[in-house]
Amino acid sequence: MIKLGNNRGKFIYKIRKQSGVNFSECLHCTTCTNSCPFLEGMDYYPNVVLRLIQMGMEKEVLESSTIWICVGCNTCCNYCPMAIDIPAVMDSLRHLALKRKVRIAEPDILNFHREVLNTVEKYGRTHKLEIMLRYKLKKKDFLSDMGVGIKMLKKRKLDLTPSKVKDEDAIERIFKK
């Protein structure tokens, strides 16, 4: 027996409002799953996530690794016969997961996003070297990607100084809102 979520209607409504996706449109043809390039990192396949939403199983969805592994490459929603915008659903689920403060299945990916936004807040543009260093510092892991880092520095793929926006106030305003 499958136990449906308690606040099923509320949960579906919330995600539908944010992402604009009508979940009763999904036929479970699994086209999204078959086209997804990153299934190996996911605990639930993309069509399963949609099914879980239909059944209102909030906790399972919000704590799944799928919503963080999805990079939003739009492959699934291009092949989907019902043109369901799955990346938009994943975005809404990530926002809700952060809001509800549930257990994050992929803290590394969340940390990476935070470091990217950190540099954008500081400079108005991303600064790859700082993102990498701060990300590694947080993870307390400097050795795993040492070779790649050195390769990139050697080929000058990582600029040492950031490129900055002059109008700092404007960027500050964006982040304060």
Add this chain to the structure above:
Amino acid sequence: MKEFLKNKKKPVQEWKRYSFFPGCTLKTSGHENTSSLLKFCKKVKIKLFELEDWNCCGSSSAHSINHEVGENLPLRNISLIPAGMPLMIACPSCFIRMKQAYLNLKKDEKLRQKYEEDWKTVFNPNLEIIHFFEIFSRIKLSDYIKKPRGKLNNIKVAPYYGCMLFMPPDLRHGPSFHGLMEKTLSGLGADMISFGYRSKCCGTYLSVAKPKIAENAVNEIVSKAMEAGAECLVTACSMCHLNIEIRCTIKDPIPILHFSELLSMALGAKSHKKWFPRHIVDPVPLLKKRNLL
């Protein structure tokens, strides 16, 4: 009659003016991409003006974890676009973010009001935001080059689009880029190799947070291109280029070139000495073998 023939032979092309949004990757790590792109645009008489004081489009991170920031970062850029000049974006991801933000503005009146208030500007409903690929439907390469065929000496190229062929629903009504690299490069004399992985995502930021997944994806792309007989892979996106180069672990991989590099070499640009030392897999031996250097 003579006069007419003479005129037909030499079509005079006027300089076109475009505003240009480089984006963080082209500005800071893909210098060779930017420089070859600028060279190419100069050769086809397009004058690019970098968007004054542009900021990051938000990349994948902003819309993933902070909806408001993800919405507002592109809006500031849109408010900076000078009127009367189309904005050209060379990064597929920046293009999607910016164009989507602009379409949202067009659709949503509330957002439009907020935008006008926030950025003290008036919404311009006639702005043109285009990807670099759309240039090719506006110009004819053969007008700028004598004998276009044979310029690339039958170098065997596998085109790699990554996720740029897939657009979110709102953007699907725009032009499609399917087959554009094939058409353009084969017109310049390259042999195009078709392979099934041309639109498999490179992994973007998983390259940092989940290196193993990105490594598998990248290795699959490169090895399938090699199996199909390609001598090099051509990417349309600076981020894909970076990911493929740093995460590829197979033995003796083929070099990865930027689309803009091959284009500007075909049009006779000479500054490639600055570009190739920045590649992890050195393309110089291959290009020498094909008499392209």
